[in-house]
Amino acid sequence: MIRRTAADTAFLVCLYIFMAIVCLTMVYPFMYLISSSLGGSAIMSLSPIPKNATLSAYNKVIQNPYIYSGFRNTIFRVILGTSLTMAVTIMTAYALSKKYFPNRSMWTGLLVFTMFFSGGLIPNYLLVRSVGIYNTVWAMVLPPLISTYNMIIMRNFFMTIPLELEESARIDGANEFMILVRIIIPVSGPILATVALWTIVGHWNAWFDCMIYITDGSKQVLQLILRRIVLEGSTQMMDIMTSNIIEDAGMAVTPDSVKAATIMVATIPILLVYPFLQKYFVKGVLIGSLKG
Secondary structure (H helix, E strand, C coil): CCCCCHHHHHHHHHHHHHHHHHHHHHHHHHHHHHHHHCCCCCCCCCCCCCCCCCCHHHHHHHHCHHHHHHHHHHHHHHHHHHHHHHHHHHHHHHHHCCCCCCCHHHHHHHHHHHHHCCCCHHHHHHHHHHCCCCCCCHHHHCCCCCCHHHHHHHHHHHHCCCHHHHHHHHHCCCCHHHHHHHHHHHHCHHHHHHHHHHHHHHHHHCCHHHHHHCCCHHHCCHHHHHHHHHCCCCHHHHCCCCCCCEEECCEEECHHHHHHHHHHHHHHHHHCCHHHHHHHHHHHHHHHHHCC
C-alpha cells in the first residue's frame, strides 16, 4: 500500500481544484446557453433551467427554413465527405504501410510536404472554379478530401498489424484488396473510429469554405447560417427584429434567446456522436502514433 506524504496530498488537492475550475469553464457556457435558450435572464442562476422556461425559441428555430436547409446540407456534406475521406485515407495509408511499396519514402515525403506548404486561398479558389465544382457540394468535399496527419496516424496503426495475418490470407489466395477489406479493416476499429470522428467533427464545424465557394443560399451549411445569425445579427435569417421582443404564448422570446437556441440545435447532434466513438479514441491515437 502506497503511503502519501503531506506534499503529495497537497499536490492532489491543488490538482483536483484546478481540474474542477477547468471543467467549470467548459460546462458553464453550455449551461448558460441552455438557460438563455429557455428564456433565462442574462445572468444565469445556479440552475440551468430558469423559472417559467419556454421552448418558444426552439420552435422558431425549427420552423425557420434557413435552419432546415442548413441541417440538410450539413448532414449530406458530413455523410458524403466522411465516406470519401475514409475510403481514400484507408487506401493511401494501407499502401504506404507496406515496405515493398515502390518509392514509399518519396511518396510519404511528398504528402508530409503538404502539411507545411500549401498553395493558399487564391490558387485554391481559382482551381475550384476551373474544374467546374464551384457552388456545388464537391467544392466543400474534394479540397479537404485527405488529411496527411490522419493518413500518417492510420498508416502507423496498419504497420502494427502482424504480417502473419496477411501472409496466411495470401496463402489462401487473397489479393491486396481482399486483405484490406477482410483482414486489415476489421481489426482496425480504434483508428478508423478515431479518424472518422475527426472527419465528422471537421465537416460539421466547417463554414469558411462554404462562405468562399457557395453563393446559393439554399446550398449553404448550418454553421455558416449560424455564424450569420450570431455574429452578423441577420434579421432576415431569423425573421425577427433585434429591437423588438416577441410575445409567444405569454413568454418573451428575444433575439438572444433565439440565437442561443440556434447554437444548441447546431451543437447537440454532434455531441451525440461522441459517446459511441469515444471509447476508441485514446487507443486509436496512442497506437497510431507509436510506430513511425
